[in-house]
Amino acid sequence: MTTDAVRRHDPEIKTFASDNYAGVHPEILEAVALANGGHQISYGDDVYTEAIQEIFRGHFGERAEAWPVFNGTAANVISLRSMCAPWEAVVCAESAHINTDEGGAPEVTGGLKLLTVPTPDGKLTPELIDRQAWGFGDVHRAQPRVVSISNATELGTLYTPAEIKAICDHAHELGMIVHLDGSRITNAAAALDVPLRALTTDAGVDVLSFGGTKIGLLLGEAVVVLNPAAVRGLPYLRKTSMQLASKMRFVSVQFEALLAGDLWLRNARQANTMAARLASAVREIPGVEVPRPVEANAVFAILPADAADRLRKRYRFYNWNEQVGGGRVEVRWMCAFDTTEADVDAFAAALAAEMHA
Numbered sequence: 128m129t130t131d132a133v134r135r136h137d138p139e140i141k142t143f144a145s146d147n148y149a150g151v152h153p154e155i156l157e158a159v160a161l162a163n164g165g166h167q168i169s170y171g172d173d174v175y176t177e178a179i180q181e182i183f184r185g186h187f188g189e190r191a192e193a194w195p196v197f198n199g200t201a202a203n204v205i206s207l208r209s210m211c212a213p214w215e216a217v218v219c220a221e222s223a224h225i226n227t228d229e230g231g232a233p234e235v236t237g238g239l240k241l242l243t244v245p246t247p248d249g250k251l252t253p254e255l256i257d258r259q260a261w262g263f264g265d266v267h268r269a270q271p272r273v274v275s276i277s278n279a280t281e282l283g284t285l286y287t288p289a290e291i292k293a294i295c296d297h298a299h300e301l302g303m304i305v306h307l308d309g310s311r312i313t314n315a316a317a318a319l320d321v322p323l324r325a326l327t328t329d330a331g332v333d334v335l336s337f338g339g340t341k342i343g344l345l346l347g348e349a350v351v352v353l354n355p356a357a358v359r360g361l362p363y364l365r366k367t368s369m370q371l372a373s374k375m376r377f378v379s380v381q382f383e384a385l386l387a388g389d390l391w392l393r394n395a396r397q398a399n400t401m402a403a404r405l406a407s408a409v410r411e412i413p414g415v416e417v418p419r420p421v422e423a424n425a426v427f428a429i430l431p432a433d434a435a436d437r438l439r440k441r442y443r444f445y446n447w448n449e450q451v452g453g454g455r456v457e458v459r460w461m462c463a464f465d466t467t468e469a470d471v472d473a474f475a476a477a478l479a480a481e482m483h484a
């Protein structure tokens with residue numbers, strides 16, 4: 128090694144807090160190094176950004192256009208801004224990331240009105256959309272324009288291609304358009320064993336926020352326009368939103384490494400398989416309940432708060448709901464592309480020990 132930087136963490140330590148805690152997949156780092164050296168045109172006019180257009184078209188169809196950005200919140204806000212006029216609004220689940228976890232960015236940065244709907248499992252349906260899709264033509268009501276769904280959802284559940292198509296057909300009949308927060312779209316496609324386009328283009332989704340960071344990129348997400356008639360001004364909005372990377376080649380080359388071959392699928396399958404392994408291990412532990420279906424790479428569990436706190440001294444993870452009652456909490460455990468069987472087994476054993484402590 129020739130760097131003066133010092134390794135300041137133990138690369139053997141894994142957590143179950145978030146797929147964002149994971150590092151960078153070695154094939155992605157290799158790609159970044161490959162794109163290094165020499166000079167390339169800045170701000171996206173480089174050969175790597177050009178090359179990924181064909182790759183995204185291969186996954187999402189001939190009309191697809193990819194606009195790389197730095198993070199998922201920006202992908203969502205820029206997507207939605209490009210889809211809405213100032214008087215228009217976005218219908219989404221109450222639990223949607225855009226509503227709960229983006230620090231108000233859609234409202235503050237995007238000037239977007241969110242019309243939220245409570246859902247039992249994080250998923251909208253045509254019937255649930257109708258609770259907010261009304262008042263068309265009434266100047267007193269923000270005009271419902273976009274339906275935004277997430278796949279996988281924040282609650283770890285999945286929409287099937289048929290469920291997404293039903294939502295898109297319904298939205299389109301109402302004159303609305305559909306955005307999909309695909310921060311974990313690769314996990315969803317791998318779990319359902321379908322191509323990425325089955326959950327997006329073929330189901331009628333108009334704009335996708337494609338997630339890269341959680342599936343092994345150093346950083347990078349992309350706004351993927353599937354229906355160019357649904358958006359306005361994307362290049363300008365990306366710059367105005369401070370998301371136009373000057374050295375974009377290093378963001379773009381990561382998407383090439385992820386999507387040109389099967390790295391996305393390998394990584395997503397690993398994360399999902401480890402979540403399934405974790406769920407079956409913890410279901411065996413008396414006093415631990417897994418209250419939600421485990422469909423992608425998230426496992427939710429209800430357990431005594433004191434056991435969760437003791438376990439947290441060894442492994443980081445977050446409480447999801449502290450209002451469960453009876454001295455219990457609901458926690459969320461996420462698996463990542465680099466979670467191994469040994470990591471899961473050691474975590475389950477540590478949990479079992481804390482439950483008996």
Ligand SMILES: Cc1ncc(COP(=O)(O)O)c(C=O)c1O
Nearest residue numbers: 198199200201224277281308310
């Ligand atoms: C479903 C979903 N959408 C969007 C995001 C936003 O990503 P970022 O943290 O990169 O802004 C996240 C991040 O956790 C997420 O889980």
